[in-house]
Amino acid sequence: MEKLPLAVDHIPEAKRHIYDAEPVLSARELVITFGRVVGLDGVNLDLYKGEVLAVIGDNGAGKSTLIKCLTGAYVPDSGSIRLEGSPVTFRRPQDAREAGIETVYQQLAVIPALDIASNLYLGRETRRKGVLGSVFRMLDKGGMEREAGQSVQDLGIQTIQNMGQAVETLSGGQRQAVAVARAAAFGSKVVVLDEPTAALGVKESGMVLDMVKQLRDNGLAVILISHNMPHVWDVADRIHIQRLGGCAGVITPQSHDMGEGVAIMTGAKTLSG
Template sequence: MSTTTSELEVAHGGVPAGKEHVYSQQPVLSARNIVITFGRVVGLDGVDLDLYPGEVLAVIGDNGAGKSTLIKCLTGAYVPDSGEIKLNGERVSFRRPQDARDAGIETVYQQLAVIPALDIASNLYLGREDRRKGPLGSVLRMLDKKGMEKRAGESVRNLGIQTIQNMGQAVETLSGGQRQAVAVARAAAFGSKVIVLDEPTAALGVKESGMVLDMVKQLRDKGLSVILISHNMPQVWDVADRIHIQRLGGRAGVITPETHDMGEGVAIMTGATKLSEDAP
């Protein structure tokens, strides 16, 4: 017997083995019945989502399924027409991306927001520059460049990134994977609760993609909650704890790599099959 999308909660049996304690906690980020329309086009039609502490939640779906629209609603780029979003159990209403950032939600988009001509430290602290202490900072508004370089280096090392050593190096001299690492390190440095990664490996080779996925695992191991949007199914099944499937503006289900293989996930994503009450 088929079940409706709204009934597909985490209790469907797809809790990752050995992590039952994680899913008994309150979600870090939750959304209920999110609806947004663009004229006569329905972007999201009553979507629910739960993100738990220290998990990687992948969001997959075909083009036009509502993945990016959902993420933009969760991060303040769009304001939903209706529905409820909670952060650590408290209802929030983000009117702009800065509201989400102030609340501890950082987003790394596929089009990296880095300035190639600036060095790594300047990119990490872009828009959040630290001033020097005393009158030099308060009166003359001088930046604490040495301090920012030191803290930038700590952020990079904390993610296990060994291919970047000189924080004074211009970003334009870095490879694609290294630039992505800078963007992820910036998100990790300021995202105290949730980090959203939108297709972080789309333009990268195999080796650089592996480096980025290792960073995602590092973020999870440090207790951060990560939402990963990706079309790369092998990468999703490699790194995700749970997989949220979008279809035609709604949520088709939530599965795990342990309960469903890639073929089954794609079948649900395309509508070839549906989750049922007796499915794991």
């Protein structure tokens, strides 16, 4: 599968080496329809390790449909997806998770009554070693708390210290941090963030954006879906623009300003003119 052409002139020199490698996730000619409604019309995408690829588009442009195809929530009618160069077919979200793709949806899948460590290991609880774990099926709560603390520390989160604290006592930004930390802990290849700063204040949004940058700096490939253009231009390395079920183009914050990006997104301007 050939790589999509890149506007290398607009990629900062310090980041150009990222795009010399093979994409960690690639999609070619993805098509999906819902009756007579075209969700995706031949969409291509390349995502590289160590970059933040933002996906923007107006309502109905197909950005959520694209992400759902990449993460197993939808199965495209045609087209192909490759992960680290190998063809993959995701029939369900669990398939994508097992392959190393984690998604944090706008509706946070956290259980407020449980503590932070329990939420991080929800559905992936580890048992104690030896007979206590194998026979009595006792959970390794201490180990999970230590690993949870390390995951939070790796993202540079300073506002969460006690892994035994109930999630319901956390602020909106801290809850988002827990969800992102869980994705980072288990998403070995790709982390997808769906509107991570929606409904957050300025300070908490800044904390989440710092986490996005840290995920990238830790070597993960990040897809960011957002309607907040200043946030996109702040953290994205490249910006994939969806329009009417297709890709209207891929730009960078260096090649186009926010006004130009929105104009391409709405159809007021094309990438070539």
